[in-house]
Amino acid sequence: MNDNKSTPDISPPRLRFNIGATRIDCGREPSIEDYEGLETLDSYLVDYSRAQTTPDQEELNAWLLQQAIDGASILHVGAGNSSVARLSASRARWITSVTVSKNEKEVAESLALANYSCALINKYSTSFSNSLPAIRYDFILDNNLASFVCCQRHFETYMRGLVSLMAEDGILATHWLGMQWICEADAFRVDAAWRLDAHTLGIIADAFCLTTERHSDTFLIKRRKPSGR
Numbered sequence: 510m511n512d513n514k515s516t517p518d519i520s521p522p523r524l525r526f527n528i529g530a531t532r533i534d535c536g537r538e539p540s541i542e543d544y545e546g547l548e549t550l551d552s553y554l555v556d557y558s559r560a561q562t563t564p565d566q567e568e569l570n571a572w573l574l575q576q577a578i579d580g581a582s583i584l585h586v587g588a589g590n591s592s593v594a595r596l597s598a599s600r601a602r603w604i605t606s607v608t609v610s611k612n613e614k615e616v617a618e619s620l621a622l623a624n625y626s627c628a629l630i631n632k633y634s635t636s637f638s639n640s641l642p643a644i645r646y647d648f649i650l651d652n653n654l655a656s657f658v659c660c661q662r663h664f665e666t667y668m669r670g671l672v673s674l675m676a677e678d679g680i681l682a683t684h685w686l687g688m689q690w691i692c693e694a695d696a697f698r699v700d701a702a703w704r705l706d707a708h709t710l711g712i713i714a715d716a717f718c719l720t721t722e723r724h725s726d727t728f729l730i731k732r733r734k735p736s737g738r
């Protein structure tokens with residue numbers, strides 16, 4: 510008898526790329542609760558609400574300010590002290606940031622910027638892209654693309670979400686320092702393969718029909734154009 514309804518799907522998830530990650534599927538839905546306790550124990554990792562902007566974020570911010578951000582929509586993943594919103598709110602149309610830290614969200618809200626909102630959500634969760642305002646972003650900044658990732662399946666979910674949020678000519682910007690940094694706290698133990706370099710970032714981008722450009726330590730990820738355009 511072929512009872513398909515009661516047969517659990519035990520086939521391995523089909524992957525888009527291979528950069529040597531060993532934890533393919535963590536088997537649970539990523540959530541902000543995964544970070545509970547870390548805000549106080551390891552505030553340097555998670556709660557940057559009152560910390561100085563990191564050097565990599567500073568460089569991404571400097572790059573952003575040189576772009577055509579007047580009237581643009583900006584997604585800042587890893588809100589920290591809301592540096593992106595504070596620098597760009599007077600020019601951008603809309604800024605959304607993402608955080609797992611309640612304190613960072615509180616600081617974001619305390620700025621009372623009419624065109625800025627901060628979402629408290631785990632970016633690797635399945636509901637990430639649907640939880641944000643329905644906007645296509647011209648600029649997406651994430652200096653820690655894979656630094657906190659639980660497994661490849663959820664990283665791929667995140668990348669799919671980012672691509673769906675990116676405007677046609679949108680740019681996803683990341684930075685060498687954050688690419689090279691992975692969270693080694695006990696609760697995470699991020700697989701060493703996620704210490705990204707230009708080669709592995711290129712493999713990931715390619716798997717999502719994207720291209721990468723390196724400008725010093727800033728990496729720009731864009732949609733691959735059909736040849737001839």
Ligand SMILES: C[S@@+](CC[C@H](N)C(=O)[O-])C[C@H]1O[C@@H](n2cnc3c(N)ncnc32)[C@H](O)[C@@H]1O
Nearest residue numbers: 557562563566587588589608609610631632657
């Ligand atoms: C090291 S802080 C960096 C803050 C800011 N980007 C900067 O560089 O100044 C890490 C940031 O990533 C956020 N973060 C960490 N894991 C996350 C996840 N799974 N989903 C969403 N945000 C996350 C934290 O809330 C925090 O804002």
